[in-house]
Amino acid sequence: MMKKPVISLCMIVKNEADCLPRCLNSVKEIADEIIIVDTGSTDKTVQIAKNLGAQVIMVPWKGDFSYARNAGLNRAKGTWVLFLDADEELDQGDAVQLKTCAEHLEFEAFFLQIHNHSGETLDSITATVNPIIRMFRNRPEYRFQGYIHEQIVSSILERQPEAALHISSVKIHHYGYAGTVVAAKDKIQRNLQLLKKALRDSPDDPFHHYNIGVEYMRMNDWHAALKHHQKSLSLAPPETSYIHLLYKYIARSHFHLGNDAEAIETCDQGISLFSDYTDLYHLKGTVLLTSNRKQEAKEMFLVALQKGTAPLLYHTDAGNGTYLSAFALGQICEEMGDGRSAIHWYAEAIQFQPRWTAPLLRLIRVMKCANREHELAELLIERFLPLWKDTILLVVNALVEENCFFAASAVEGSLLKHGISAAEKDNIADGTSGMLPVIETDFTIKNALINGNTGEAFQILQPWLSKHTSSSDAPVQEAYRKSRILLSLADTHLHDMTLTSSQFFIYQRARYTLPSPHFEF
Structure with missing residues (x-):
């Protein structure tokens, strides 16, 4: 006798x-049966689904997501139904x-935790992270409702008002709202049309108003x-699961419209x-910061860090209470002239999210401007090097961009000494070949700048520059050339001044605001 399926995807x-x-490969170990409703594919979707063991049902598209989903439910035999979209994976x-x-x-x-990625x-x-019901008991009375943003929970609670719903920490990764995906499928316009239709049918449905508001937010x-x-x-109703999110979104809209007082009041x-x-707390801190109320903003970001990541039952923007809050504190401390605290918070932000480059670039710049490059090298090597092993070339590149040649050489040298294979060594050697100017070259550049020979300085920089910029884009190249010269010139003056010099702070602030390189891990 064939065993009854436990989980039907x-x-x-x-x-x-x-x-x-x-998507299908991510669930092959846990899905006992796969039922796919195809609403009119013209590519190889159906063939791929069948090759991966799915039952495929052809259902004409009627502009109703619930209708299509329920067609799949009618075939499911498992004790549980798991539902995913094709642009998701377990x-x-x-x-x-x-x-x-x-x-x-x-x-x-x-409830499963849907991690919406900014990339693909x-x-x-x-x-963002959004807790959504994605696995439920397979009962004939449970069916999806709604043309779009179709829901199963209302059907469950109508039949069993006291039903036990559990919030799990299981993660589903979603890529469907990455920029290129949205553009290719024109998702926002499609969603708007369906939601307007739903509102015509049910003008007082709070969930429809919530969802159409989200689409307008995506359109700014x-x-x-x-x-x-x-x-x-x-x-x-007060017990609605997304009430907390409405307060955040209302405050965010006020903020973007310049209504800072209303935004703060809504947060409160x-x-x-x-x-x-x-x-x-993080959003309130952001509003206060843009209103130049730095001390109050600092207090809010500290509270956000103390709270940490929001509990699993809340929709949250990733980084609130961790790396975004720490980075904001670094920015505030930097603007208030507290470089030591800025360094601390930028380092905390890196620790929370090593793949986010913004705090790394600010950390490098703040320590460089404080003539603490040797300490920077020690900090990067001792605290962060293991986190960046697969992206070390970008870290070295960022250091070079900021004229931190000593730190770049030290970081590269430390990696070559510890824990990498011969093949990895070759890759790093190939990637950094000709990229790191030696210290003598740095002094040569500075000497040329001091004597007013900017052409000579640029000529020395040219081999590195040609490796990392497009020669076909003359305006970009010219801007880049000038930014490199300005950085070197500023560093020359800072290097020759004592920290107590009356002009040191002026040059330091100027150095802070020079163009930064753009890197993505």
Whole structure:
């Protein structure tokens, strides 16, 4: 006798040949059956799905996501239904945990943590994290509702008002709102049309107002977003799961519209109801900072760091309470002239998120401007080198861009000495060949600048410059050439001054504000 499936994966797709294999391969160890509803693919989606073991059902698209999803539910035989989109994948470290969840029949559904990425790969930085019900008991009375942003929870609670819903830490990675994906599929316009239709049918539905407000936010139409989110807040019952998010979005819209007082007031209202929601403290700090209320902003970011990442039941912007809050503190301390504290907070931000380059670039610049390059090399080697092993060339490159040649040489040398294979050594040697000017070259450049020979200085820099800029883009090259000369000139003056010199602070501030290089890990 064939064993009954435990987990049935149900999906709806159309022209998803590029991303479907990644999705299905991520669940092959936990999905006992795969049911895919295809709404009209013209690429190889259907063939790929069948090759990966899926049952494929052809259903014409009727402008109704619930209709399509329910067509898949009608075929599911598992105890549980897991639903994903083709541009998602299960985190491989959470497969066992998801199977364990399926053993707990005392629950009717599980919230999974949807990590919405800013890029199109797993190693791109997460933009937001949203807890959403994605696995639920397979019962004939549970069916999706809504043309778009279709929901299953309302169907569950209508039948079982006391149903136990569990918030898990299982992660699903979502790439569908990366910029190129949205542009290719024109998702925002599609969503708007469906949501407007839903609002015509149910003008007082708070969830529709919430969702259409989100789409207007994506379009930077903050007036429309504010209108719909305020309407949603006025209509939604107090126990609604996204109330906390409405306060954040209303405050954010006010902020973008220049209504700082209203934004702060909305944050305070939200905090009074959701005192553990980190995002509201971070957002309030951001508004205060742009209002030049630095000390108050600093206090808010410190509270956000103390709170840490928001609890699993909240939608959160990744970095609130961790690297974004630490970076903001670094910026405030830097602007207030407290370089030592700025260095501390930038280092904390790097520790929280090693793949985010902004705090690294500010850390390098602040320490360089304080004539602490030797300490910078020690800090990077002792604290962060293991975190950057696969991206060390970019770190070295960033140091070179800031004229930190000693630190760049030290970091490169330390990596070559410890814990890498011969092949990795060759790769680093190839990648840095001709990139690191020797210390003597640095002095030669500075000597040329001191004597007013900017042409000679540029000629010395040219071999490195030609390796890292496009020769076909003359305006970019000219701007880059000037920024390199300005950096070297500023460093020359700073190097020759004592920290107590009356002019040191002036040159230091000028050095802070010179153009920074742009890097992405």
